[in-house]
Each structure stands twice: as structure tokens, then as C-alpha cells.
């Protein structure tokens with residue numbers, strides 16, 4: 001094993017700024033082979049990535065975390081994508097139902113510290129439990145969503161799952177995304193049309209006013225202290241501070257270099 005830091009990815013990230021989302025997805029599959037999956041929460045950008053996977057005919061699993069308290073519309077969107085594109089969408093679940101969790105810990109999502117604990121158990125932990133099967137995940141973060149995502153790199157690292165995150169849509173604008181969805185008649189969560197700019201658990205998501213930031217509808221009851229669940233590490237941490245361990249041969253493949261011998 002060898003150490004891969006965010007700094008090691010700097011040159012690659014610079015060159016990837018000019019790459020199309022499809023080229024980045026192809027590169028990711030070629031580089032990580034069977035040890036890569038896509039992540040989606042069944043929101044618009046995730047659906048775009050699902051459609052690109054279908055068009056590119058790339059055989060890789062799409063992981064979806066069902067927290068047990070999602071909107072029915074979100075689950076219906078997942079089912080439509082499976083039906084239309086034949087994708088291998090794998091639904092991951094938390095260990096405890098929300099009822100069991102509440103009986104054990106109380107209603108966690110009513111204060112910022114409890115929210116972090118609840119999001120960890122219901123969103124991050126299901127992914128962490130399968131993470132040893134993968135070295136990389138394709139996510140769908142976009143800079144135009146603003147906030148912590150305004151400077152998200154194409155490639156970042158996740159220490160929690162010891163994996164590389166590939167964000168092929170970082171430069172996809174709102175207009176490009178709307179056009180892509182319309183041109184390809186991709187199923188979209190109907191809640192978006194009802195004022196939900198972003199969509200998470202039904203306990204913690206509300207619609208937003210046209211004048212509000214997109215994420216104002218997430219954890220609105222907690223005020224400005226909670227904006228992200230933590231399943232995307234760059235939302236909570238400066239990516240520069242993150243590093244992971246991968247086989248040297250894989251790091252060489254990622255960085256496009258080859259080693260003839262090991263000292």
C-alpha cells in the first residue's frame with residue numbers, strides 16, 4: 001500500500017477541467033475496473049450520471065442509500081431509472097429502522113449534534129459497510145450548487161471509505177443540466193417541480209423560496225448550522241487535508257505513471 005494525497009492529484013485535476021463528463025466516466029471505469037461504483041441520491045444530477053452510464057454501456061453498480069425516511073417520490077424515481085435503463089442500482093440501508101433508532105437514541109434530527117449522528121448512521125454508515133469492495137465512487141457534485149461545492153475538484157479523496165471520488169459534473173451548469181434532462185427525457189423526481197431544490201430525508205427537507213439558496217430547504221429547522229449530511233467528504237472538510245492508502249500499482253494507474261521496479 002502507498003499513500004495518495006490530494007496534492008498528488010493536482011496536475012490531473014487541472015487537465016481534467018477540460019474533459020467532458022463522459023470522458024471522465026470512461027477514464028474512471030478504465031482506471032478502477034470492477035472496484036468502482038456510482039453514488040446517487042436520485043436527484044437531478046445523479047439521474048444525469050445514471051443516464052450517461054446507460055449510454056456508455058458501462059457495467060458498474062449504482063449505490064443508493066435508502067435512509068428509511070425518504071420521500072416516496074424518491075423511491076419511485078429509483079424504480080423508474082431501473083425500469084428505463086436497466087441499471088444495477090443497489091439499495092443500501094441503515095442497520096436500524098428509524099423507529100428502532102428513535103427507541104434507542106431519541107429523536108436525533110432535532111439538534112445539530114444529533115443530526116450529525118443520525119446522518120452518519122443512516123447515510124454514511126451504509127456506504128462505509130460496503131466500501132472495502134471499492135476504490136472509487138462516481139458522484140455528481142456540481143460547483144453551480146454553490147456553498148461548500150463551489151470549489152469541489154473533479155477528483156477528491158474520502159478517508160472514511162478510503163476511496164477516490166470522481167465528480168464528472170463539476171462544471172455542469174444548471175442550464176446544461178436542465179437541457180440534458182429534457183433532451184434525453186430522463187425521469188426526474190417530481191418534488192423538484194414542487195419547489196424542492198435538493199431532496200433528502202422527509203424529516204429534514206422542505207421546499208425553498210426562489211430567492212433562497214438551494215440548500216436552504218435542508219435541515220431548515222436547525223438554522224444555518226447544518227447544511228450537509230457528510231456522505232460527500234468535501235462538503236465538510238477541505239479536500240487538501242485528506243489522504244488515503246491504495247495499492248502502489250493503482251496509484252500509478254491513476255496518476256498515469258508506471259514503475260519498473262519497487263525499491
Ligand code: SF4
Nearest residue numbers: 109118119122201204
Ligand atoms: S437527513 Fe435528517 S432524518 Fe435523514 S439521516 Fe440526516 S438527520 Fe437523519
